[in-house]
Amino acid sequence: xxxxxxxxxxxxxxxxxxxxxxxxxxxxxxxxxxxxxxxxxxxxxxxxxxxxxxxxxxxxxxxxxxxxxxxxxxxxxxxxxxxxxxxxxxxxxxxxxxxxxxxxxxxxx
Ligand code: 2BA
Numbered sequence: 001x002x003x004x005x006x007x008x009x010x011x012x013x014x015x016x017x018x019x020x021x022x023x024x025x026x027x028x029x030x031x032x033x034x035x036x037x038x039x040x041x042x043x044x045x046x047x048x049x050x051x052x053x054x055x056x057x058x059x060x061x062x063x064x065x066x067x068x069x070x071x072x073x074x075x076x077x078x079x080x081x082x083x084x085x086x087x088x089x090x091x092x093x094x095x096x097x098x099x100x101x102x103x104x105x106x107x108x109x
Pocket of ligand 1: 098
């Protein structure tokens, strides 16, 4: 058995939820925050049989779109006394990030 942890952008959350339900996956979703951009994303925890891994990869790769987000970066020399001149930088995000872990034990009580 495997545990897939999929981190998707908030905008893809609804589509992924629908597709996981349709595929018969059992999963938990948690609202999460990306450490770098500090924007909302969503982390899915999906317990799967080994043979279901291609199906989840297929769903996530088809329904999670890569996008660019613009972030304002303060110039390095900016000190608190100086006025902040935004320096917009485009950061690529996603489609999605997926970790697949081996599950040692799974119990249901
Ligand atoms: P964030 O940490 O907010 O990262 C958003 C995007 O910013 C990343 O997109 C990447 O393109 C860029 N980025 C992240 N850290 C960076 C850094 N130190 N320097 C320069 N650019 C950086 P993705 O790679 O598609 O990641 C989307 C989200 O997936 C991340 O949001 C984070 O929540 C999660 N994630 C990505 N890689 C991860 C990892 N190795 N471990 C845990 N979570 C991860």
